[in-house]
Each structure stands twice: as structure tokens, then as C-alpha cells.
Amino acid sequence: MKILVVDDDPNILELVSIQLNQAGYTVQKATNGFQAMELLEEELPDLAIVDVMMPGMDGYTLTRKIRAYADIPVLLLTAKGELEDKEKGFLAGSDDYVVKPFEPKELLYRINAILRRYDKAVDVFIQAGPLKINRQSYEVSVGKKVLLLPLKEFELLSVLASKVNTVFTRDMLIERIWGYDYEGDEQTLNVHIKRVRGKLENLTGEVTIATVRGVGYKLEVASI
Structure with missing residues (x-):
């Protein structure tokens, strides 16, 4: 399965990519929302992991664009845990979120849970x-x-x-x-x-x- 990871922090981008590769996923990497949309047009992933706080196009905007383009699940990465921020994410169309800093295993658990739900709903x-x-x-x-x-x-x-x-x-x-x-x-x-x-x-x-x-x-x- 292919996962698109979008984050302007190169350290987070690399950490998440390594964890996903070790778990058997193929990873597409983007450092901003515009690059992410270009990758989506080239090849559709099975899931997108999107950072909320990015310059130019924030994660909420990118999530709305992704959901308008294709029916794939979106997992948000956020440094904020307030209820208002969670609400904004779900209203934008995200399926789940993980608050930074996070344990790599928690991210994998949430990815697997989302993919299970989509498998049962779609296929x-x-x-x-x-x-x-x-x-x-x-x-x-x-x-x-x-x-x-x-x-x-x-x-x-x-x-x-x-x-x-x-x-x-x-x-x-x-x-x-x-x-x-x-x-x-x-x-x-x-x-x-x-x-x-x-x-x-x-x-x-x-x-x-x-x-x-x-x-x-x-x-x-x-x-x-």
C-alpha cells in the first residue's frame, strides 16, 4: 500500500517515512501542499498523512482539496490537542489525527485502523x-x-x-x-x-x- 506523507519539517518527514517503510508501506513524500497535489495527480495513494501547520497551504486546506479530488483517507499530524483544532480537522474531512510528539507505534495503529474501516466500507x-x-x-x-x-x-x-x-x-x-x-x-x-x-x-x-x-x-x- 502507498502512503503520501506531507510535512514541511524534514526531520518529521524522514522519521515517519522510515517507520512506514519498515512496516511494509511504500511512501510518497511532499514538503508542502502544492507538491502533495502534484503527486496525487501522478499516482493516487491509499492514504495521506498531512501536517496541519504548513506555510502556503495549511493541512486543513490540503485535506479539503484531497477529499475533493479523491476518496482516500486522511490522517492529520498536529501539535495542537485542543477540541477546536480537532473539530476543524474533522470538518475538513480528516479521518483521524495524531498529536505531536507521538509514538511511531501509535501512528501505525491509527493507520491500520483507518485502512480496515475503508476496506470494509469500499471493497x-x-x-x-x-x-x-x-x-x-x-x-x-x-x-x-x-x-x-x-x-x-x-x-x-x-x-x-x-x-x-x-x-x-x-x-x-x-x-x-x-x-x-x-x-x-x-x-x-x-x-x-x-x-x-x-x-x-x-x-x-x-x-x-x-x-x-x-x-x-x-x-x-x-x-x-
């Missing part, structure tokens, strides 16, 4: 090759074959299928399926991956879950 139907996923009926199908999965297995397959050939880190999958406050271990993810793989094999040979050693997993669709 009702997902298709990966012959595989069709209906998030309303919770059905997975290939042609006339229909597969019903337990909820966590369904959510896991849905996340992987939402971005074919995109590697999801193990931490990203755990946070998006079980939540950032999950206290279990990675063995739970391993078990669920194994179960989904087995059921996919019985459904179609064209869609597989590949292991990217030391990183995570991705869904692959065989080319015909």
Missing part, C-alpha cells in the same frame, strides 16, 4: 483471477463452487486478495485481522494461512498464497 466485492469474494455475504467462489470460511480466515483471504502480488508483512496482517492490541503469537497467523491455503487448493489451482521468507505473505494469481 464489498474483490476479484483475484477466477476468485470472487463477497464481503456482504461472506462467500468465496470460483465459478459455481462456493466456499464459506470462518470469519478470521475470510478476513485474512480478503486482505491478501485486495492487493494481488503485494507483500503484507506478518505484523500488518496480525494488526489488521486481530487488532493492534492482540497479545497472541505468530503461530495463530501460521495456522490460519495453512488452513486457507488448503481450502484454496480444493477450490482452484490458479490462486495461491506465497510465503516471502522473513517478511510475510502475498496472494498470487497464475497467468493463463
Whole structure:
């Protein structure tokens, strides 16, 4: 997934970019609102992180412009925590905010929470090759074959299928399926991956879950 980070402070810009890269995201960087809009026109990100206090075009104005241009979530970075500033951010169209100084993990938690909400709100139907996923009926199908999965297995397959050939880190999958406050271990993810793989094999040979050693997993669709 691609995230646009907009901040006129080079130290904050670099810190956030490093944290996002380590979490498996691709990062676009902009130092002001005008540069951010140029990047948006070139390639649409999955989410934008916008600093409020920027010269030329502040974060509130940029948020309104982003939301008018595309339906992508916006997370505001602000040094102010007053209720009035929060209200201005939400009225501008932001989905959430983080007050500076912030812990990098808090930023990642909020990003994952926003992306989960958007996944459920936007991607009702997902298709990966012959595989069709209906998030309303919770059905997975290939042609006339229909597969019903337990909820966590369904959510896991849905996340992987939402971005074919995109590697999801193990931490990203755990946070998006079980939540950032999950206290279990990675063995739970391993078990669920194994179960989904087995059921996919019985459904179609064209869609597989590949292991990217030391990183995570991705869904692959065989080319015909």
C-alpha cells in the first residue's frame, strides 16, 4: 500500500517515512501542499498523512482539496490537542489525527485502523483471477463452487486478495485481522494461512498464497 506523507519539517518527514517503510508501506513524500497535489495527480495513494501547520497551504486546506479530488483517507499530524483544532480537522474531512510528539507505534495503529474501516466500507466485492469474494455475504467462489470460511480466515483471504502480488508483512496482517492490541503469537497467523491455503487448493489451482521468507505473505494469481 502507498502512503503520501506531507510535512514541511524534514526531520518529521524522514522519521515517519522510515517507520512506514519498515512496516511494509511504500511512501510518497511532499514538503508542502502544492507538491502533495502534484503527486496525487501522478499516482493516487491509499492514504495521506498531512501536517496541519504548513506555510502556503495549511493541512486543513490540503485535506479539503484531497477529499475533493479523491476518496482516500486522511490522517492529520498536529501539535495542537485542543477540541477546536480537532473539530476543524474533522470538518475538513480528516479521518483521524495524531498529536505531536507521538509514538511511531501509535501512528501505525491509527493507520491500520483507518485502512480496515475503508476496506470494509469500499471493497464489498474483490476479484483475484477466477476468485470472487463477497464481503456482504461472506462467500468465496470460483465459478459455481462456493466456499464459506470462518470469519478470521475470510478476513485474512480478503486482505491478501485486495492487493494481488503485494507483500503484507506478518505484523500488518496480525494488526489488521486481530487488532493492534492482540497479545497472541505468530503461530495463530501460521495456522490460519495453512488452513486457507488448503481450502484454496480444493477450490482452484490458479490462486495461491506465497510465503516471502522473513517478511510475510502475498496472494498470487497464475497467468493463463
